[in-house]
Amino acid sequence: xxxxVCQKQGKKLEIRQTKKGSTxxxxxxxxxxxxxxxxxxxxxxxxxxxxxxxxxxxAPSEPINxxxxxxxxxxxxxxxxxxxxxxxxLCDKKKWPKPIYRKDESGPPHSKKFACxxxxxTDDGVYAMxxxxxxxxxxxxxxxxxxxxxxxxxxxxx
Numbered sequence: 001x002x003x004x005v006c007q008k009q010g011k012k013l014e015i016r017q018t019k020k021g022s023t024x025x026x027x028x029x030x031x032x033x034x035x036x037x038x039x040x041x042x043x044x045x046x047x048x049x050x051x052x053x054x055x056x057x058x059a060p061s062e063p064i065n066x067x068x069x070x071x072x073x074x075x076x077x078x079x080x081x082x083x084x085x086x087x088x089x090l091c092d093k094k095k096w097p098k099p100i101y102r103k104d105e106s107g108p109p110h111s112k113k114f115a116c117x118x119x120x121x122t123d124d125g126v127y128a129m130x131x132x133x134x135x136x137x138x139x140x141x142x143x144x145x146x147x148x149x150x151x152x153x154x155x156x157x158x
Contacts, residue, residue, distance in 0.1 A: 002051045005058055006030055015047060022106075026050040030058065041106045041133070042115055050132055082144035087118070090152070097121050098149070101141050106133075114140040119149050127151075 006013040014029045020039075026046040027037040036053035040046040078087065087099050100119045107113045114137045119128045129151060131144030 002028070002055045002058070005055060009058075015050065017043060017047065028054040030054070041113070042104050044104075045115060045130055079143060080146040080149055082142075083149050084142050085153070087120070087145040087149055090149070091120060094122070096123075101144065103137055103140060111135075116140040116144040118144040120148065 003013055006087045007052070012032070013029050014032075016027045016029065018025045018027075021081075022041055023039050024041065024043040025037060026049070028035045028050045035057050036050050038046050038049035038053060040049065055137040084099075090096075091098055097120070101116050102119070103114055103116045105112050105114050113133045113135060115131060115133045116137070117128055117130045119126060121127075127148070129144055129148040131140055131142075131147055134140040134143055
């Protein structure tokens with residue numbers, strides 16, 4: 001989506017990625033000007049979050065209706081209990097394919113961290129949402145599903 005916005009505006013997009021220790025840093029530049037930067041243990045998550053922030057800076061009034069769904073992050077914990085099951089039920093009700101979960105893991109064997117991305121295909125396109133890191137796969141999947149449910153609600157899919 002960020003690429004499309006820059007392309008429509010005739011601007012050159014560049015995402016620079018660096019690594020500091022175990023932290024990956026993604027910085028977005030448009031026409032050589034710094035826009036936003038994010039970091040994560042996961043390269044792709046850093047890149048996605050930097051792109052999200054940049055998109056909000058460059059096109060704050062443009063609705064996001066396909067591709068990656070953007071949501072506002074609220075202060076404090078807000079995770080829907082049983083979100084994975086609720087997302088599956090929603091997909092069944094709407095006759096969409098079942099959600100697909102992809103997990104990334106990091107950290108030493110005695111202290112693994114998991115981050116999941118959930119992807120769903122709707123009538124309007126395929127949407128993906130990256131969740132935050134958790135110590136258990138089940139919790140990471142629920143986090144991603146919770147964010148997806150919130151985003152679907154925000155964009156009136158529920």
